[in-house]
Amino acid sequence: MTPSDEQQQRERYRRFPIKLSYSALILVLGPSDAWNEAAAIGLLTYLAVYIFFKLVTAELASKSNNWVMKSYRFSPLFLFIGGILPIAINFGDPNYDIISRNMLYTIVVPALFGAYEGAYWTGYHEIRKMLLKTNQSHSQSIAIFQQMEVFCAVAGALIAAGLKNSESTEGMTGAIAAILALCALIIPWNQSTMQSKKIVGTTTKSNLIQSVKNISEPFAVVQFVVVNAMRFAALQVGVLYLGLLVALAEASGYAISQFSKAWVRLQGRVKDLEKKVNQLLAGSKPLRDSNPQMPVEHSLWMNGYVAVLIGIAVMILGNFIGMAVFVVGWFIAQGSIRGVMRPEEITLAENIFKRDDWIDEEAYPVDKGIFRHKGIRERIKFRSHGKFAAIFITGALIFEMYDLLNMNYLIITWLLVGCWFSWTHQRDARTKPDVYFADSKKQQEEE
Numbered sequence: 001m002t003p004s005d006e007q008q009q010r011e012r013y014r015r016f017p018i019k020l021s022y023s024a025l026i027l028v029l030g031p032s033d034a035w036n037e038a039a040a041i042g043l044l045t046y047l048a049v050y051i052f053f054k055l056v057t058a059e060l061a062s063k064s065n066n067w068v069m070k071s072y073r074f075s076p077l078f079l080f081i082g083g084i085l086p087i088a089i090n091f092g093d094p095n096y097d098i099i100s101r102n103m104l105y106t107i108v109v110p111a112l113f114g115a116y117e118g119a120y121w122t123g124y125h126e127i128r129k130m131l132l133k134t135n136q137s138h139s140q141s142i143a144i145f146q147q148m149e150v151f152c153a154v155a156g157a158l159i160a161a162g163l164k165n166s167e168s169t170e171g172m173t174g175a176i177a178a179i180l181a182l183c184a185l186i187i188p189w190n191q192s193t194m195q196s197k198k199i200v201g202t203t204t205k206s207n208l209i210q211s212v213k214n215i216s217e218p219f220a221v222v223q224f225v226v227v228n229a230m231r232f233a234a235l236q237v238g239v240l241y242l243g244l245l246v247a248l249a250e251a252s253g254y255a256i257s258q259f260s261k262a263w264v265r266l267q268g269r270v271k272d273l274e275k276k277v278n279q280l281l282a283g284s285k286p287l288r289d290s291n292p293q294m295p296v297e298h299s300l301w302m303n304g305y306v307a308v309l310i311g312i313a314v315m316i317l318g319n320f321i322g323m324a325v326f327v328v329g330w331f332i333a334q335g336s337i338r339g340v341m342r343p344e345e346i347t348l349a350e351n352i353f354k355r356d357d358w359i360d361e362e363a364y365p366v367d368k369g370i371f372r373h374k375g376i377r378e379r380i381k382f383r384s385h386g387k388f389a390a391i392f393i394t395g396a397l398i399f400e401m402y403d404l405l406n407m408n409y410l411i412i413t414w415l416l417v418g419c420w421f422s423w424t425h426q427r428d429a430r431t432k433p434d435v436y437f438a439d440s441k442k443q444q445e446e447e
Contacts, residue, residue, distance in 0.1 A: 007190040008131045012148070014187045017180040018120070019149055021079050023156025024177040026113050027246050031231050032164060032239040033086070033105040040407060041400045042106050043235070044393055047228065050110035050117075051389045055382045057118030062374040069194065072123030076181040078116035082109050083178030087171060118382065122375030125346075127194075150254040150338075154247040161243020209373075212349045213380055214436060218421040219345050220381035221388050222308060225418040226333045229315065229411045233326055236407070245330065252331055253338025260300055260340050267296045298429065298437050301344045305426035307336035312418045319411055333418075348437065349377045392417070 034046035061071035086104060099108065156177075163173040234242040311333025318326025353376075392414060399405040429436045 007194060010187055010189065011127070011131060014184045015148060016152065017184040018076055018079070019152030020156040020159075021076070021083065021177040021180040021184070022116075023153045023246075024160035024173060024180075025079060025083050026117070027153065028157050028160040028239065028243050029164060029173055029177065030082070030105075030109055030113055032235060032242060033109065035231075035235040036239075037102055037105045040232070040405060040410070041397065042102070043232065044397050044400065045106040046110045048389050048393045048397065049107055050114040051382075051385045051393075053111045053114030054118040055114075055379075055386045057115045058122045058375060058379050058382050059118075061119050061122040062376075062379060065374070068123045068126060068374045071119035072127055073189065073194075074185070075116050075119035075123075076185040078112045078119065079181035080178045080185065082112035082116070083174040083181060085109065085112075087174050087178075121378045124375075125378070126374055147254075150250050153250040157243045157246040157250070161240045161247075164243075165238065165240040208352055209376065209380075211352050212377060215348050215352070216345060216377055216380045217384040218425050219341060220384040222305075222418045222421050223337055223342075224385055224388060225414040226308070226312065226315075226330070226337060229414050229418075230330050230334070232407060232411055233319075233323070237323070245327065249331060249334040250338060252335045256335045256339025257343060264296050264300070295437075297344060297347060298433060300340055301348060302426050302429040304336045304340040304344065305422045305429070308333045308341070309419060309422035309426065311336065312415050312422065316412055316415050316419075319408055319415075346377075353377075388417075 030050075031043060031046060034042040036042075038045070057071070061067050086109065089099065089104060160173050160177065163176070230245060231242065234245050311329045311331070314329025314332060315326050316329075318324070318329050396405055396410055425436075
């Protein structure tokens with residue numbers, strides 16, 4: 001086994017406890033503790049702090065290859081501290097408060113979790129691409145990443161919700177998640193392979209960054225409002241309900257992703273068959289119009305937005321009718337986001353950024369105006385979250401401070417924002433594909 005293969009195997013071992021810890025702490029435990037401590041204002045404050053530290057940490061981590069590598073390497077430390085700190089404080093002297101519970105669960109813990117997310121995701125895809133085997137494609141690498149993520153999200157969410165829901169095991173949840181993060185932290189690296197100078201980053205121009213923003217920014221907002229509207233609704237019922245919804249949505253999203261991949265393969269076979277038939281019937285009318293067809297990936301992205309739009313509309317309706325209808329809408333929207341749009345967003349951004357003729361043999365830019373960026377796609381999404389928080393979370397906090405916040409109105413407002421982005425972007429993708437998809441012309445030329 002080569003050093004690179006050995007390190008790739010270690011990375012798989014390392015990511016497993018990281019994702020379990022992440023799912024337990026960030027998807028379930030963190031939001032539920034903030035809600036239990038201060039209800040709506042607690043969760044709103046948690047989200048604002050979480051987004052701020054995620055954004056700041058990601059920007060700092062991207063400043064150099066060395067920072068990317070170290071931030072990624074030590075990111076589980078933030079999970080460990082965030083998981084163990086509440087336990088350490090709660091087991092201390094009750095007459096001596098180092099920090100108030102309110103500040104702990106709504107300020108300190110989300111700051112640590114946000115720092116983890118910014119540090120981890122700025123380097124994740126750069127490390128993933130660096131460790132790619134020569135015979136392994138980006139799509140295969142993304143598929144492996146998605147399988148592990150789904151399994152860990154389901155297992156972590158269910159375990160955390162089950163333990164948290166029981167009084168006898170409530171305190172164990174954070175401890176178990178913290179131990180998992182610590183296990184990931186102490187797994188050794190192969191230093192000869194994991195060298196910061198080997199990180200290439202994304203080599204691109206400013207106009208293509210704008211094209212990726214058109215893809216990733218609205219998707220980040222839609223993803224955020226769907227998940228957090230569900231959190232506000234589910235936590236009014238209980239933490240076990242939140243965990244069940246997270247787990248079921250992850251599982252259904254993965255099932256949908258497998259169906260979409262099968263559909264892409266089927267479309268590819270149909271296209272190959274049409275080409276063969278047209279060659280055999282040379283001179284006669286072709287089976288289809290000779291105009292270029294929209295790539296299947298673009299069609300999936302566009303129809304994914306349509307499914308999200310339908311799901312959000314059902315969630316809004318369920319907010320008036322009942323929780324059961326709300327949950328149906330949540331599964332439709334989240335299934336499309338997780339199963340179709342998230343892997344497609346990675347692929348679309350890769351297609352836009354991928355320009356091999358812009359770098360030399362040592363992966364350096366060949367011309368002026370071409371720059372290398374680290375974690376650019378994730379940072380675009382984090383900035384989008386920051387803009388949303390500055391307007392809608394800050395506004396909601398101000399309303400809550402004056403006792404003017406209505407939970408139903410908050411959920412509906414956020415979902416309407418998601419509706420707007422879903423509608424406008426599926427429309428633009430449908431009516432102006434050459435502008436919306438900067439890679440469409442390139443793909444058609446390759447075909």
